[in-house]
Amino acid sequence: MIQVEHLYKYFSGREVLSDISTEFEQGKCNLIIGQSGSGKTVLMKCLIGLYGIDKGSIFYDRRNIAQMGKKERNLILREMGVLFQGGALFDSMSVYENVVFPLTMFSDLSLVQKRERVDFCLQRVRLEKAHDLYPSQLSGGMKKRVAIARAIAFNPKYLFCDEPNSGLDPKTSIIIDQLIYEITQEFNTTTIINTHDMNSVMEIGDTVSFIYEGKLWWRGSNAQILQTDNEELRQFIYASRFAQEIYQKRT
Amino acid sequence: MKTLHLVGEYILLMRRVFSKPLKMSYFRKQLVENISALGLDSLLIVAIISIFMGAVLTIQTTLQTESPWIPAWTVGFVVRQSVVLEFSPTIVSLFLAGKIGSSIASEIGTMKVTEQIDALETMGINSASHLILPKIVACALANPVLVVISMFLALAGGFMVCVFTTAVPPLQYIDGLTSFFKTFDIYYALFKTFVFAIIISSISGFYGYRTEGGALEVGKASTQAVVGSSVILLLFNVILTKIFLG
Ligand SMILES: Nc1ncnc2c1ncn2[C@@H]1O[C@H](COP(=O)(O)OP(=O)(O)OP(=O)(O)O)[C@@H](O)[C@H]1O
Ligand SMILES: [Mg+2]
Numbered sequence: 358m359i360q361v362e363h364l365y366k367y368f369s370g371r372e373v374l375s376d377i378s379t380e381f382e383q384g385k386c387n388l389i390i391g392q393s394g395s396g397k398t399v400l401m402k403c404l405i406g407l408y409g410i411d412k413g414s415i416f417y418d419r420r421n422i423a424q425m426g427k428k429e430r431n432l433i434l435r436e437m438g439v440l441f442q443g444g445a446l447f448d449s450m451s452v453y454e455n456v457v458f459p460l461t462m463f464s465d466l467s468l469v470q471k472r473e474r475v476d477f478c479l480q481r482v483r484l485e486k487a488h489d490l491y492p493s494q495l496s497g498g499m500k501k502r503v504a505i506a507r508a509i510a511f512n513p514k515y516l517f518c519d520e521p522n523s524g525l526d527p528k529t530s531i532i533i534d535q536l537i538y539e540i541t542q543e544f545n546t547t548t549i550i551n552t553h554d555m556n557s558v559m560e561i562g563d564t565v566s567f568i569y570e571g572k573l574w575w576r577g578s579n580a581q582i583l584q585t586d587n588e589e590l591r592q593f594i595y596a597s598r599f600a601q602e603i604y605q606k607r608t
Numbered sequence: 609m610k611t612l613h614l615v616g617e618y619i620l621l622m623r624r625v626f627s628k629p630l631k632m633s634y635f636r637k638q639l640v641e642n643i644s645a646l647g648l649d650s651l652l653i654v655a656i657i658s659i660f661m662g663a664v665l666t667i668q669t670t671l672q673t674e675s676p677w678i679p680a681w682t683v684g685f686v687v688r689q690s691v692v693l694e695f696s697p698t699i700v701s702l703f704l705a706g707k708i709g710s711s712i713a714s715e716i717g718t719m720k721v722t723e724q725i726d727a728l729e730t731m732g733i734n735s736a737s738h739l740i741l742p743k744i745v746a747c748a749l750a751n752p753v754l755v756v757i758s759m760f761l762a763l764a765g766g767f768m769v770c771v772f773t774t775a776v777p778p779l780q781y782i783d784g785l786t787s788f789f790k791t792f793d794i795y796y797a798l799f800k801t802f803v804f805a806i807i808i809s810s811i812s813g814f815y816g817y818r819t820e821g822g823a824l825e826v827g828k829a830s831t832q833a834v835v836g837s838s839v840i841l842l843l844f845n846v847i848l849t850k851i852f853l854g
Binding site: 402405406407431434435437439441442443445446447448449458459461462463 | 718
């Protein structure tokens with residue numbers, strides 16, 4: 358579980374995140390939704406330690422990262438798996454080398470053990486025959502799957518995904534969403550997903566935090582979201598004319 | 609003011625770069641790969657440049673010293689001094705600044721804009737050291753070797769001119785090559801090359817690492833890396849020459 362309390366983030370004096378307090382639960386897919394530019398990526402980068410925060414606190418299973426030394430912080434980093442928006446696979450390495458990389462750097466596993474672990478992770482994302490391919494030879498959806506395999510190689514407690522299905526067709530999007538959902542259940546990870554895809558919200562949104570102009574505007578589950586009386590959230594959900602018509606017919 | 613800011617940024621980055629690698633075995637593997645990519649791959653073109661420049665240098669020197677008062681071995685002597693002191697260490701390094709510098713900056717720059725560096729950081733890896741240190745060490749090891757090879761080939765290029773033309777008798781040329789030889793000159797040249805190698809690789813790594821944006825910015829970073837490292841290299845050439853020979 359990750360708790361965020363009164364988090365503020367400024368970029369050269371401009372307030373990008375303002376007084377965010379929310380909770381991301383273990384074994385669930387916790388979605389962060391909001392318009393482009395609302396601050397989702399910044400929030401995630403604060404959570405994974407790429408950006409420092411200006412005010413507030415973040416607790417990883419009750420451990421406050423601000424009160425930690427460098428060593429402890431590195432240990433927490435090792436409990437995180439991150440899926441970046443573009444996949445961020447290492448171009449110069451094959452699929453196998455990408456997935457084995459965190460194991461090589463941080464474990465003393467033997468070659469055979471590493472091989473087994475990589476095979477398991479690649480099987481998990483249904484890419485058994487891609488070991489020797491290079492990122493430039495993969496499709497967008499395959500890249501995302503390799504990135505997921507790399508993110509889970511070290512058995513993370515926390516899994517972060519920044520727009521896992523941006524740039525994918527609807528069907529592939531659903532496959533990726535399902536994969537992340539299954540992994541969350543299977544390994545009981547605290548999974549945090551940035552998205553602006555309403556399909557994902559309805560499919561896998563165990564908890565949903567809606568960010569609007571850098572503030573937490575609404576928090577709930579996907580079951581509650583359609584009944585919201587929050588005006589900004591409603592405009593976000595029913596952004597298309599098509600969706601608005603459906604909404605008007607219902608009310 | 610802007611330059612001062614850049615220098616400060618560079619020093620801060622280098623403090624992160626020069627730290628102990630996380631896994632020595634992995635560092636060695638990367639070092640070998642980089643020596644191959646940055647050093648071995650430059651061998652052929654350095655060889656070609658050196659042979660031709662040595663040949664031209666010999667022809668030019670012969671033309672300038674055609675006088676009954678100047679002994680024929682002078683040509684060999686002048687060519688050797690120019691090759692050992694300036695052509696091989698400086699001009700070849702300058703050339704390598706273009707070849708290696710742009711390759712380092714665009715590789716690291718691409719990793720930056722595609723979040724690969726972020727990915728390293730979130731794994732708890734010091735990305736600056738992980739990416740830049742092997743390149744600096746590889747250049748510091750490989751460039752002096754390239755320059756020594758370049759010296760031999762440039763002098764050989766000159767020798768070929770002597771063999772195939774009537775400019776200078778080959779034996780006189782060899783005589784010139786071996787007269788008034790000071791080992792210090794070689795040490796000086798190698799030291800200079802070593803400093804240049806660090807300048808080229810670290811400055812290019814720096815420009816690559818601070819890339820922000822997309823493919824366009826990667827291209828810009830690579831140009832800046834070549835221009836920046838060439839200018840600093842030439843500046844240090846003057847300083848080092850003044851200190852050691854002036
Ligand atoms: N490194 C940075 N420096 C300065 N401002 C930044 C930086 N990163 C983001 N911002 C600003 O913070 C705000 C939120 O950006 P962010 O990338 O978090 O949006 P987002 O919700 O992820 O959008 P999208 O859905 O398009 O990815 C934007 O106004 C952006 O300009
Ligand atoms: Mg974003």
